Amino acid sequence: MDESARLTVVLRPVRGGNAFEETVERLLQVIKLGVVAPGHKLPPERELAVLLGISRVTLREAIRSLSDAGFLDVRRGRYGGAFVIYQAPPPRHGDLRKALDEMGSGELADALTFRMAVECGAARVLAGEPLTQARRATLRRRLADVNRAGPGDYRRLDTAFHLSIAELTGSPLLAGACADARLRVTDLLNAIPVLQPNIDHAATQHEAIVSAILAGDPEAAVRAVVEHLDGTAALLRGFLA
Numbered sequence: 001m002d003e004s005a006r007l008t009v010v011l012r013p014v015r016g017g018n019a020f021e022e023t024v025e026r027l028l029q030v031i032k033l034g035v036v037a038p039g040h041k042l043p044p045e046r047e048l049a050v051l052l053g054i055s056r057v058t059l060r061e062a063i064r065s066l067s068d069a070g071f072l073d074v075r076r077g078r079y080g081g082a083f084v085i086y087q088a089p090p091p092r093h094g095d096l097r098k099a100l101d102e103m104g105s106g107e108l109a110d111a112l113t114f115r116m117a118v119e120c121g122a123a124r125v126l127a128g129e130p131l132t133q134a135r136r137a138t139l140r141r142r143l144a145d146v147n148r149a150g151p152g153d154y155r156r157l158d159t160a161f162h163l164s165i166a167e168l169t170g171s172p173l174l175a176g177a178c179a180d181a182r183l184r185v186t187d188l189l190n191a192i193p194v195l196q197p198n199i200d201h202a203a204t205q206h207e208a209i210v211s212a213i214l215a216g217d218p219e220a221a222v223r224a225v226v227e228h229l230d231g232t233a234a235l236l237r238g239f240l241a
Contacts, residue, residue: 010035
């Protein structure tokens with residue numbers, strides 16, 4: 001799926017009691033997950049307001065808040081718009097422990113369980129469906145993108161790869177759940193260094209996931225996802241030890 005399709009999945013209509021706060025949360029999800037890459041701009045206000053089901057006044061307030069917080073740069077004029085300027089800072093000693101403390105006691109295990117459940121479910125569903133050539137090509141492209149990514153762009157393209165599996169099932173609810181699950185661990189993942197041996201190992205696991213899905217083998221797809229996410233969980237715990 002392209003960026004506009006992923007935006008549609010992530011920017012579901014706001015349904016909470018506080019439209020402003022939920023709008024800020026949805027836009028932060030887009031920014032932190034890298035759905036809109038640093039240096040790129042958000043869709044026009046009229047499109048965003050429709051996607052979120054809110055007024056443009058509420059949207060502008062949310063964008064202004066994120067601009068004040070250093071996530072967006074709002075530029076005026078013909079070529080203006082709200083540009084993403086947030087980039088996760090390089091990991092520093094203590095960042096992972098701080099991110100875990102902010103998550104809350106006992107939340108890590110729950111977040112990892114949630115991610116395991118929804119990503120295994122997405123892989124099982126997609127592997128059990130007849131895939132069009134277009135969907136096969138999209139999955140292969142996302143795999144190629146993350147496999148050739150360098151450390152600086154790896155997290156964003158890894159997120160795109162994982163979310164594409166859920167998106168390609170055609171279920172907005174499942175795709176939204178996978179985006180939510182990824183967001184819950186994003187700050188933790190950003191707090192650990194991206195090392196080339198880990199990238200190489202993950203590439204082998206990503207390949208196994210895609211191969212099982214394209215072969216139409218749901219059980220093998222689930223096993224591959226479990227192995228990969230267990231490895232990520234072990235990496236997090238290792239850095240926390």
